[in-house]
Amino acid sequence: MKQLIKYGTVVTASDTVQVDILLDGEKIALLGENIVPTGDMQVVDAKGKYVLPGGVDVHTHFDLPMFGTVSSDNHYTGHKAAAFGGTTTVIDFVPMDDLSLKKMIDQWHTKAEKAAIDYGFHMNITKFGADVLKQIPGLLDEGISSVKVFTAYNNNMRLMDDQIFEVMRVAAKHQMLTMAHVENGDVIDLLVNEALAEGHTAPIYHAETRPSWGAVEASLRAVALSAMAEAPLYLVHMNAGGEVDQLAYAKDHGLAVYGETCPQYLFFSTDDLRKPDGAKWVCSPPMRTKNDADRLWDGISDGTIDVMGTDHCAFYFDGRQSINYEGVPIAIPGKELGIDDFTKIPNGLPGVGDRMPVLWTKAVNTGILSFNQFVAINCTNPAKLFGLYPKKGCILPGADADIVIWDPDKQVKYGVEVAQHRTDYNLYQDWLLTGFPETVFLRGRKIVDDGNWLGERGYGEFQYRKTFSKQM
Ligand code: URP
Ligand code: ZN
Ligand code: ZN
Numbered sequence: 172m173k174q175l176i177k178y179g180t181v182v183t184a185s186d187t188v189q190v191d192i193l194l195d196g197e198k199i200a201l202l203g204e205n206i207v208p209t210g211d212m213q214v215v216d217a218k219g220k221y222v223l224p225g226g227v228d229v230h231t232h233f234d235l236p237m238f239g240t241v242s243s244d245n246h247y248t249g250h251k252a253a254a255f256g257g258t259t260t261v262i263d264f265v266p267m268d269d270l271s272l273k274k275m276i277d278q279w280h281t282k283a284e285k286a287a288i289d290y291g292f293h294m295n296i297t298k299f300g301a302d303v304l305k306q307i308p309g310l311l312d313e314g315i316s317s318v319k320v321f322t323a324y325n326n327n328m329r330l331m332d333d334q335i336f337e338v339m340r341v342a343a344k345h346q347m348l349t350m351a352h353v354e355n356g357d358v359i360d361l362l363v364n365e366a367l368a369e370g371h372t373a374p375i376y377h378a379e380t381r382p383s384w385g386a387v388e389a390s391l392r393a394v395a396l397s398a399m400a401e402a403p404l405y406l407v408h409m410n411a412g413g414e415v416d417q418l419a420y421a422k423d424h425g426l427a428v429y430g431e432t433c434p435q436y437l438f439f440s441t442d443d444l445r446k447p448d449g450a451k452w453v454c455s456p457p458m459r460t461k462n463d464a465d466r467l468w469d470g471i472s473d474g475t476i477d478v479m480g481t482d483h484c485a486f487y488f489d490g491r492q493s494i495n496y497e498g499v500p501i502a503i504p505g506k507e508l509g510i511d512d513f514t515k516i517p518n519g520l521p522g523v524g525d526r527m528p529v530l531w532t533k534a535v536n537t538g539i540l541s542f543n544q545f546v547a548i549n550c551t552n553p554a555k556l557f558g559l560y561p562k563k564g565c566i567l568p569g570a571d572a573d574i575v576i577w578d579p580d581k582q583v584k585y586g587v588e589v590a591q592h593r594t595d596y597n598l599y600q601d602w603l604l605t606g607f608p609e610t611v612f613l614r615g616r617k618i619v620d621d622g623n624w625l626g627e628r629g630y631g632e633f634q635y636r637k638t639f640s641k642q643m
Pocket of ligand 1: 232352453454455456482484518519520
C-alpha cells in the first residue's frame with residue numbers, strides 16, 4: 172500500500188521543511204515538494220502538523236524481575252505506552268542472571284514475543300570471568316552491539332574497575348559500545364548501612380545515601396577507563412551536574428564518550444522524595460537538585476548530552492490495588508514493598524510514553540530546544556549511536572516508515588490515563604501539555620490514531636543492530 176503524507180512540516184535533526192512523504196509499504200519511498208497523488212495512494216492530510224521520525228528510546232526495563240517483584244510494564248504494555256507518546260523503537264536491557272548470555276537473550280526473546288513496536292536488546296555484564304569475556308563477541312551474532320556495566324550495586328551487579336576495563340577492551344575490539352551506570356557503590360553501601368542502623372526508613376534516605384559526588388567521581392572513572400581501553404563509552408541516565416562537566420572534559424579530549432539523561436532528572440528533585448508519596452520518585456541514580464537539573468539542561472542545549480532516554484522501569488505505587496488494563500484487573504506488587512524500609516522500594520519509574528510529549532511542551536514550546544534538537548536527542552542520535560541508523564531515527568528514502576504526525580496545538584491534561592503505562596501513577600499528573608502525537612506509523616502501519624490504539628501484540632520486530640561506528 173502507498174500512503175502520501177501531504178502538507179505537513181517535516182522536522183529532522185538538521186532541517187525543518189515543507190515536503191510531502193511517500194510511503195511504500197513499510198518504507199519511506201520518496202520526499203518531495205507537492206507530490207501529486209495517484210489512484211493507488213492513500214493521502215494523509217498533515218496540514219498544520221509537524222512530521223517527525225518515530226522516537227527511539229534506548230533505555231527501558233520491561234518485565235524485569237527485581238526487588239521481589241517485576242517491573243509492571245511488559246513488552247506489550249510498555250510498547251503500547253511508548254507508541255502513544257511517539258516512540259516506535261525501544262532498546263531493553265537483558266539482565267545477566269545466568270552465566271550463559273545466550274540463555275538470557277533467549278529468555279528475553281520469549282518475553283518479547285508480544286512486542287508491539289520495534290525493539291532491540293543491550294546485554295548487561297554483571298558477572299565476570301574469562302568465560303564471560305569470551306561470550307561478548309558472540310553478542311553481535313545475536314544483533315546486540317552494546318553492553319552495560321555498573322560501578323554500583325556491590326555484591327550484585329557491580330564489576331570492579333579492572334573488570335570494567337577488560338569488558339570495555341573486548342567490546343571495543345569488536346566495535347561494540349559500552350554503557351556505564353556510574354555511582355560509587357562502596358560509599359552507597361556504607362551510607363545505607365548507617366542510615367538503617369539509625370532507624371531511617373523513609374524514601375528520602377534513598378537519595379541521601381547515594382550522593383551526587385559518587386556519580387561525578389564514577390563518571391570520570393568510567394571515562395578514564397574507556398580512554399585507557401580505547402573504547403567508546405555511553406554514560407546512562409546522567410543526573411548530576413558534575414557528570415556533564417566530566418562528559419564535556421571527555422569530549423574536549425576527543426574521546427568517543429556520549430551521554431544520556433532522562434526527563435525525571437530535569438523536572439524533579441530530592442525534595443520530591445520527601446513527600447508522603449515520595450516512593451514514586453525512587454529510582455537509581457536518584458533525583459538531585461535544581462542546580463543539577465540546570466546543568467543538565469545546559470548540557471542538552473549545547474549538545475554535550477547526546478540522548479534523551481527514559482530508564483523506564485515502572486512499578487505500581489500501591490500494588491495491593493488492581494488497575495484496569497484493557498478490561499482486566501491487574502495488581503502487581505510495587506513501591507509499597509518498601510513502606511517500612513527505603514532499601515526495599517523497587518527502584519524505577521514510568522516514563523517511556525512521557526518523554527516526547529513532556530519535552531515538547533517544556534523544552535520546545537519554551538524555546539530551550541529547537542525542533543531539530545528535539546528530533547536529534549529523541550530520535551536520530553540514539554539511532555546513530557546504537558546501530559539503527561538510517562533504518563530508524565530519520566526521515567529518508569529507504570528508512571523504515573516510522574513516523575509521528577505531531578499536532579502542535581493539541582492541549583492535553585496529562586496523567587496516568589493519557590500516558591497508558593501499566594501502573595497506577597504518573598510523575599506528570601495533571602500537567603498541561605500543548606502539542607501531542609496525533610498519528611503514529613510503525614513501518615507504514617498506523618498504530619496510534621487520534622487517541623485510538625491500532626497496534627497489536629507481536630507486530631514489533633527485533634532489530635539486529637549494526638556495530639558501533641563514530642557517526643557523531
Ligand atoms: O531505578 C532504576 N533506574 N532501575 C533500573 C535499573 C538501572 O540501573 O537502570
Ligand atoms: Zn542504570
Ligand atoms: Zn536503567
